[in-house]
Amino acid sequence: MDVDFELSPQETEFRDEVRAWLKANAPKDQDGDVDMQTFIDRRRGWQRRMFEAGYVGITWPKEFGGQGRSFMDQLIFNDEMILAHAPEPINVIGLGMGGPVVIAHGTDEQKERYLPPLLSAEEIWCQGFSEPNAGSDLSGLQTRAEDRGDHYLVNGQKVWTTLAHVAKWCMLLARERKETNPRDGLTYLLVDMESPGIEVRPLVQITGDAEFNEIFFKDVKVPKSQILGQAGGGWAVAMTTLLHERGTLGLALATRAQITVSNLADRARKLGRGDDPLVRQKIAQHSIEARALQLNGYRAVTAVKRTGIPGPEGSILKLMWSELNQRMTETAMEVGGPASQVGDGDGWKYQFLRARANTIEAGTSEVLRNILAERVLGLPRSR
Numbered sequence: 128m129d130v131d132f133e134l135s136p137q138e139t140e141f142r143d144e145v146r147a148w149l150k151a152n153a154p155k156d157q158d159g160d161v162d163m164q165t166f167i168d169r170r171r172g173w174q175r176r177m178f179e180a181g182y183v184g185i186t187w188p189k190e191f192g193g194q195g196r197s198f199m200d201q202l203i204f205n206d207e208m209i210l211a212h213a214p215e216p217i218n219v220i221g222l223g224m225g226g227p228v229v230i231a232h233g234t235d236e237q238k239e240r241y242l243p244p245l246l247s248a249e250e251i252w253c254q255g256f257s258e259p260n261a262g263s264d265l266s267g268l269q270t271r272a273e274d275r276g277d278h279y280l281v282n283g284q285k286v287w288t289t290l291a292h293v294a295k296w297c298m299l300l301a302r303e304r305k306e307t308n309p310r311d312g313l314t315y316l317l318v319d320m321e322s323p324g325i326e327v328r329p330l331v332q333i334t335g336d337a338e339f340n341e342i343f344f345k346d347v348k349v350p351k352s353q354i355l356g357q358a359g360g361g362w363a364v365a366m367t368t369l370l371h372e373r374g375t376l377g378l379a380l381a382t383r384a385q386i387t388v389s390n391l392a393d394r395a396r397k398l399g400r401g402d403d404p405l406v407r408q409k410i411a412q413h414s415i416e417a418r419a420l421q422l423n424g425y426r427a428v429t430a431v432k433r434t435g436i437p438g439p440e441g442s443i444l445k446l447m448w449s450e451l452n453q454r455m456t457e458t459a460m461e462v463g464g465p466a467s468q469v470g471d472g473d474g475w476k477y478q479f480l481r482a483r484a485n486t487i488e489a490g491t492s493e494v495l496r497n498i499l500a501e502r503v504l505g506l507p508r509s510r
């Protein structure tokens with residue numbers, strides 16, 4: 128079947144409008160070697176401007192602050208972000224997972240409460256799933272949510288929680304009851320990070336930044352109005368979250384890969400390596416893979432259009448992007464030679480180091496390959 132990539136007249140009009148807006152508004156400053164707080168402030172301000180112009184939550188319902196537009200419009204917007212080399216908004220976890228999971232499982236009151244400030248970057252979100260003894264095997268988690276009538280009392284520890292140090296809301300997966308199947312009896316709570324009893328301790332990464340944290344919960348009161356989905360039925364809500372993490376967020380990453388490859392080509396030209404056939408071949412190969420990734424992203428969009436939730440094939444996006452991103456940042460270091468490793472290396476040193484975590488966060492490559500083998504290709508289960 129032929130695929131029609133031509134835009135309709137309305138889509139062309141939207142594209143032109145977005146293009147003009149991004150040309151006038153996209154921040155020119157690259158993040159380079161700025162400190163964490165400056166980075167967060169800049170990205171928060173940038174999301175606010177995008178939101179005010181109507182470009183955040185493009186496909187989300189209008190009554191909750193979104194734009195109610197089509198997925199095609201979202202793709203057009205993503206493509207224009209690539210052309211403009213525009214940075215991502217701050218609330219990546221909220222936009223990629225928090226909002227979609229509230230839209231899928233939340234009550235109308237919850238949608239009204241949580242979605243608008245998430246879109247405007249007034250409230251940042253984080254994801255409290257992983258624990259010291261529960262990563263790939265999430266169902267091994269031990270943080271407890273004890274039923275106390277109108278509220279839960281939460282005790283336990285989470286780890287690797289990105290943005291917890293600036294977040295207002297945490298998507299917390301906790302154990303309410305012990306059941307034979309460890310996936311049963313879990314409850315998904317939206318926890319106010321300003322609640323008494325929460326302690327956030329930053330963890331420094333290989334980059335030198337502390338982008339993620341440990342969170343300790345000691346007798347933290349969480350009202351039952353903050354349960355997402357059914358009490359004891361948290362596993363299903365968590366799976367929706369992960370499908371979005373790898374699918375919706377994966378689509379944003381597919382966009383980012385094209386920005387990275389075009390920045391890489393600029394770097395090679397700037398350093399006088401643009402005529403080197405080996406460098407050209409490498410960058411061309413990255414470019415082909417980035418484009419293939421984006422086309423796979425369109426498949427994920429088709430799944431979302433049909434069911435409202437990305438399918439397990441969204442794991443392809445995360446898997447391909449993480450490994451491609453590592454290769455691209457390695458090429459960037461090769462192109463710059465040893466000088467890339469000193470100073471800020473035009474920002475590439477940071478990206479190179481940060482990319483090491485890509486094949487661990489949001490599901491390791493091994494785990495994603497298992498998911499693709501078993502749930503997409505229907506191969507026998509590994510265990």
Ligand SMILES: Cc1cc2nc3c(=O)[nH]c(=O)nc-3n(C[C@H](O)[C@H](O)[C@H](O)COP(=O)(O)OP(=O)(O)OC[C@H]3O[C@@H](n4cnc5c(N)ncnc54)[C@H](O)[C@@H]3O)c2cc1C
Nearest residue numbers: 254255256257262263287288289484487488489490491493
């Ligand atoms: C930068 C970064 C940000 C993160 N942000 C968050 C966040 O915001 N919120 C959050 O909840 N978590 C976050 N995480 C945690 C992340 O989800 C986990 O690190 C990840 O799921 C792996 O879990 P683990 O670290 O416990 O490793 P383990 O699960 O202990 O895995 C160790 C090794 O064993 C392999 N392995 C495990 N099981 C299998 C299997 N069945 N088959 C084959 N190989 C297997 C893994 O691939 C890996 O190589 C983040 C991690 C990073 C690096």
